[in-house]
Amino acid sequence: MDINWIKILGLIVTVVMAFFTGALYGGLARVVTARIQNRFGPPALQNLFDIIKLYSKKTSINHGWMQHLGPVWAITASTTTLLFIPILRDSTFFTNLSFDGDLIFLMYIMVFGSLGMALGAGQTGNPNSAIGVSRGLSQLVGYKVPFILSLVALMIQFQTTNLNDLLAVQDSFIHWNIFQSPFAFLAGILAFLGMMGYKPFDIVFAPAEIASGPPSEFGSKYLGMMLTSRSIFTFAKLVLFVNIFFGGADNIFILLIKTFLLYMIPLLIGIVNPRFRTEQAVRFFWGFPTAFGIIAVILAAW
């Protein structure tokens, strides 16, 4: 078997880029939040400082091996998710591992990080973690329904389960899926709000309510790994949505603009909204977003 070194290099560059972009977006989000609250806000690299600091802390907590494995699991899952998404269209370097059927694969692999976190947090025995995990899984069940409906609608409409084919049909601005199948877009983007976990859907971490939920017993390096995984996963989700609905990107520069603008949607909605309760969040996702998703599937199958 010959090894494709270019591809392996592409994978490594992708992961590193995803981490730094995700962390930078997180920092910029804090700056934007601060400006809206009439504050000056932290430096844009604040999230990177936080992560370096967390990695440089010592730790001596031991609740059992699942606690040590949980963050590793989360980081593995988010990296895997990222690696199966083509970053740029028609690029040999950045197509990564995408294959026929990667959309179906992504549906599965995207929940793995949450599961790893849930198992790790469960072992710490902290009641706040348990509450956070149960909230997180409820919310997952909530937003997965419209998300999968919107993906299924696209799959039926274009008769493909390959992200590269989806990119190929969006060859010009008016062929973006946001115009070709607006109902799938509505369902997808509303599910995306839940996926990003900004208010009103930050019921999982809710620092003032359940003391940051699942990671409440995780400090230092464990928390650093969770934040790393979160940065990578944020970028993966953004690229996935840009690929599905906004025609992908031809070069890195356009990719950054598109992902950043997309990132602003949940953030700006979050800044001006209070937090939902768990059942409100689930009811929200099973209301209009699911209806949009069903309409999209019916229209596509027509």
Add this chain to the structure above:
Amino acid sequence: MMNPNINEKDKRRIRDIVQDFARKHSLWVLAYGTGCGAIEIPPTMTSRYDAERFGIRGSATPRQADVLLITGYLATKTLKRVIRTYEQMQAPKYVIGFGSCTINGGMYWDSYNTINALDRYLPVDVYINGCMPRPESVIQGFIKLQSLIAEGKADGADKYQENLEWYRENQKKIIHNWKMPDYNW
């Protein structure tokens, strides 16, 4: 090839500088609102004084925190909880004593119910004077802590570990029903 002029000790120092830089710019605060001074924390953190400019942020649990902020007098009952909280934090960790009450007892100096000098029980890195200190001086205290960290002098956690017996002796004078897990560093 590595530069032969950089020896083992200097290499460690470069790593320390990077670490201290990150630590200095990212202080997650566990505000233990024991006394009346705690009322000055919300304005420090929110729009008016915006402590997030310096990377200072509230943290939700002791496990994630770097700084334990003792805001004012400590009742003998709360001391036990404070020590427990401090010992759950992950090193390197810092303690800021906030208000005159933590320094010498302040206006509660002769109370039967409060401790007088905080640094007999916990290793305090920075004191902020005043009854109560205004947000400006709180931020000044944090900046002092940042400069101590940058110089590598904020080593309260190491001192605590070295002099654990002395601290335990003092703590047990106040806390009579001592039932706590061992300090595991």
